Amino acid sequence: MQQYSVKQVAKISGVSVRSLHLYDEIGLLKPAQRSEAGYRFYGETELLRLQQILFFKELGFPLAQVKQVLEQPDFELLKALEWQKKAFLERRAQMEQVLQTIDQTILHLKNKGVMSNVDWLYRGISKEQSEAWRKEATEQWGDAVEKSEKSLNDLSRAKVEELVAEQKAVGESLYRMRHHDPTSSEVQAMLVRHYQVIRAFWGTTGHSDKQAAAYAGLGDLYLADERYTMIDEEPQPEYAQFLQQAMAYFAETRLK
Amino acid sequence: MQQYSVKQVAKISGVSVRSLHLYDEIGLLKPAQRSEAGYRFYGETELLRLQQILFFKELGFPLAQVKQVLEQPDFELLKALEWQKKAFLERRAQMEQVLQTIDQTILHLKNKGVMSNVDWLYRGISKEQSEAWRKEATEQWGDAVEKSEKSLNDLSRAKVEELVAEQKAVGESLYRMRHHDPTSSEVQAMLVRHYQVIRAFWGTTGHSDKQAAAYAGLGDLYLADERYTMIDEEPQPEYAQFLQQAMAYFAETRLK
């Protein structure tokens, strides 16, 4: 029967020698024999068991649970696996959102040159946290700007106030038009003003293609995150939908 | 100006008091003031910074890097974000695979009742590890069975040998037919034998619907993991494709 030293097992299995020591120590994987000098030697059986250990480790089980699972009959295993699957699905969903956040942040940064802290700050935060912020943000449009006022160091205070007022007015107008056709001329005309405001906040760099993408992206953002279109603490999904469509159309027809 | 105690900040932001202490200690987030008695008090500015911290933490940055990022200009941030995105995409891809593995394992367990250690053992293992195993598994069909022989305690040794031989023969026959139509009668006839062998290994429990699903699932597995259809260390993707199609057809027409 074949005997393998720690180094050999490490090489075969890809785990470190230290890990093997650890697994031995916690009784997860004991060597088949010890030489007189205390050297560990593993057989085929142990390699097989190591495979199982790595399998469950890869699934995200902590070592203690791996140990349990390998000692338990199949029934428990099944339950453990299904539990693990649920946890995995959750984590994946969360990752999806984080990825979106990263993408949008990158987009914003690229098209802005300078970070204004206006938008991205409030994204990708976990439920309770945003919950808390929501309470403080009674009025979406004005408040977000006000909060980030400090960081808009490239704009004068007067300019900021002007923009806030304009933003507010535009927002209200658009909201009143929420049942119009998003591609209609009156809506699109209002979007010109909206676009100007946004540009003023973001600075006006980059190629026009990129600007189009950025503006359309902002529309998607409104759709993806209800906080952007909340009015008096109430989310407005159809308004978000309307805005997104209008902005996409605007980007397509005016900015390309 | 508003002042917040640790407890209040914790409640607002959702982080623990301990974390705030830690962030203070490592200089990531210092309170605006300390009272005479040493009490920490945070202002709006600090809450804002905390939001940023949480944002990057959510993106998976270690605290040390968060600190760096918040001190660096935007340029570095952009690079960091894109780097992070790549890492994220990788992790997601890996998760996808693990999820598949879990699903298949669950399926196998459910349709088998008893775990045979034949298949699932060799799945979901990282590259280097499977690399090592691959070297030892010169002959896929026979070897995998031989290796798991010990655990097939419900089958006699003679029976196992018979099955191994049959499995081998069937596998070779199927391989020779790999350019035939997967739905042809000669292929499907051979699949009957294949199915018998598989059933013998797995035990024969469960509803026929489930058996159909399991058998088709095994076909998918052949397609998903080249190790199942390797011949002389060479992966055989078209053979895998052929097998998967043939088995899916078989499951659909004979097992439902």
Added chain:
DNA sequence: CTTGACCCTTACGTAAGGTGAGCCCTTAAC
């Protein structure tokens, strides 16, 4: 004046090892 809710610091525990020191074993080369 006491009670209870806060706050502080200090310090140990956690998971899964990485890294290194100090020392022993075995083997091949000189």
Added chain:
DNA sequence: GTTAAGGGCTCACCTTACGTAAGGGTCAAG
């Protein structure tokens, strides 16, 4: 016969981002 290399062993401290006391100070209300 010795020596150097390459393992191997144990012991023990380091890491991340906190959790969880322990032991003691502060502050407002009753």
